[in-house]
Amino acid sequence: MARIQKDILDLINSAQVHNRQRIRNDIIDVLEHSLSHLSLKLSLYDFADGSSEELLCLVGIIKIEYKSKCNRYNIPVELWIPQNYPYPAPMCYVKPTPNMHIAVNTHVDQNGAIHIPYLENWNQFQLFLVYTNSSDSSSNNKSTNSDSSGNNKCVICFDADIDCVVLECGHMLCCLNCSKSFQQCPICRQQVQRVKKIYKS
Numbered sequence: 001m002a003r004i005q006k007d008i009l010d011l012i013n014s015a016q017v018h019n020r021q022r023i024r025n026d027i028i029d030v031l032e033h034s035l036s037h038l039s040l041k042l043s044l045y046d047f048a049d050g051s052s053e054e055l056l057c058l059v060g061i062i063k064i065e066y067k068s069k070c071n072r073y074n075i076p077v078e079l080w081i082p083q084n085y086p087y088p089a090p091m092c093y094v095k096p097t098p099n100m101h102i103a104v105n106t107h108v109d110q111n112g113a114i115h116i117p118y119l120e121n122w123n124q125f126q127l128f129l130v131y132t133n134s135s136d137s138s139s140n141n142k143s144t145n146s147d148s149s150g151n152n153k154c155v156i157c158f159d160a161d162i163d164c165v166v167l168e169c170g171h172m173l174c175c176l177n178c179s180k181s182f183q184q185c186p187i188c189r190q191q192v193q194r195v196k197k198i199y200k201s
Helices: 002-014 020-031 124-137
Strands: 036-046 052-066 068-081 091-094 164-167 194-197
Touching (some): 002 036
Antiparallel strands (some): 036 052
């Protein structure tokens, strides 16, 4: 596992991405999930406008149970991670093997692109709130001191330190740069009146 993890980290470190720590955390969470059998690659993604970018991509199968545990399907997928993830959603595709064909429906188009409400109404803050809540529940015995390692990092990019306060609610959750990406506080949903930079001694 340590060898696999080192290869994954090397691949993530070689990619051109904006929120490397967040991407690393989310990719490792997905790879450790028991229903996914995915691997990570760095490859060219072709956009509809004809441009292309080298992006991280999770490729492999996801196991889906249909009606009962006896009916389990292995769905081949590609999950492309945009360079500025988590602001845009991942681009997700069903990638059938040569002997399979895509059943076009409201959630999968003829190219295999997946269109589900979770992706269409993407909200990176819901994702980080789920991540934060699951992290909190597994670390009840840890110190709550905001200066301890890990507790002082922006919960959006996971790279920069928390260096601002959202007003008027007073929540401190992100760096000044990430604070520009929302109009409502991701924690309490109050309208953001202003964001104030804070300085620590």
